[in-house]
Amino acid sequence: MRVSFASAAGSTHKPNEDFLSVSPRVALVLDGLTSPPELGSGCIHGTPWFVGQLGTHLLREATCRPDVPLTDCVAEAIARVADLHHDTCDLTHLGTPSCSVALVREGTHTVDHLSIFDSVILLDGHGGLNVFSDLRVNDYAQQEHKETTQYRIGTSEHQQAVSRLVAAQRPHRNVPTGYWVAAANPAAAHNAVTGSVPRSEVARAAILSDGASCLVEDYELTDWPGLLALLETQGPDEVISRVRQAEATDPSGERWPRYKASDDSTAVFCLFDGVEAAGRW
Secondary structure (H helix, E strand, O other): OEEEEEEEOOOOOOOOOEEEEEOOOEEEEEEEOOOOHHHOOOOOOOHHHHHHHHHHHHHHHHHHOOOOOHHHHHHHHHHHHHHHHOOOOOOOOOOOOOEEEEEEEEOOOEEEEEEEOOOEEEEEOOOOOEEEOOOHHHHOOHHHHHHHOOOOOOOHHHHHHHHHHHHHHHHHEOOOOOEOOEOOOHHHHHHOEEEEEEHHHOOEEEEEOHHHHHHHHOOOOOOHHHHHHHHHHOOHHHHHHHHHHHHHOOOOOOOOOOOOOOOOEEEEEEEOOOOOOOOOO
16 A cells, blocks of 8 residues: 655644554544634643544554454544543543544455544545545534634634534534544444445545545535545645635635634545556556
C-alpha cells in the first residue's frame, strides 16, 4: 500500500485538531470535535492532545495486532487514552475531548474499514466506488443546525448559534439512542460503521476529514470520482488547496453556510500494490 497525505490547520490562530498516521498496511484520520470554550470540556489537556494520543495508540493497535478486529483495536486505544487522564480530568463531562475516526487496514485477503462520526472513507476498484461515513449526528438538533445557517460567519449571532447547536447535540452523544464519537467510552468502537472488502476488489482508497470531503459534500465543486482522480494525479495538497480557494471566495458563509470560515483539512490517498485502478483493468 503506497500512501500520500496532507493536513493543514484551518486557522493560523489555532492548532490543527486533525490527526493522521500511516504504517505499511494501516492508514487513519482523526478529526477532533471543536468545543466552544464557554461550554467547557472537563479536560486540562485539550483536543489536539487527545487526538494525538488516540491516533498514536490506535495505529499501534491496528498495526501490531493485524488479526484483531478493528473494533477491538479502537476500543483498546480509547480505553488506554482514558487511563492517561482519568485522574486529572472529568471524563464524564459531556464535552470531554472527542473526535471522528476513519481507519483502513490492508490484510492478506481483505481491506477492512471503520468509521466513527463524519470523516469519509472511499474504496474504489473492481467492485466500484463505495463511500463510508457515519452521519447519525444529523438526526439530532436539526432546528439548532438550521439556525446556524441564518447568520454570517464572524458575527456574535453565528457564534452563539453554533454554541447552542453543540449544547443541543451533546446529550445525544455516545448513548444507545444517539450518535457516537471517539471519546472516553470504548463502546463507541462497537457502534462504528465497519466492513470488509475483498483485497482483489480494491485498487484505491481515500480517507478525508470533513474539512476535505466538503469539496464534494458541501461545496459540490467535484464528485467522488473526481476527487479520487485529483488525489491520484495531483495529490492531497491540491485537494486542500482547492478547499482553501473555495473558502476564500466565501469567508462569511453566504454561499456555503457552515460553522467556521475555514476548517482543519486532512486527506490521505492509498494506492494498493498489485491491483489496477478502476477503469484500467
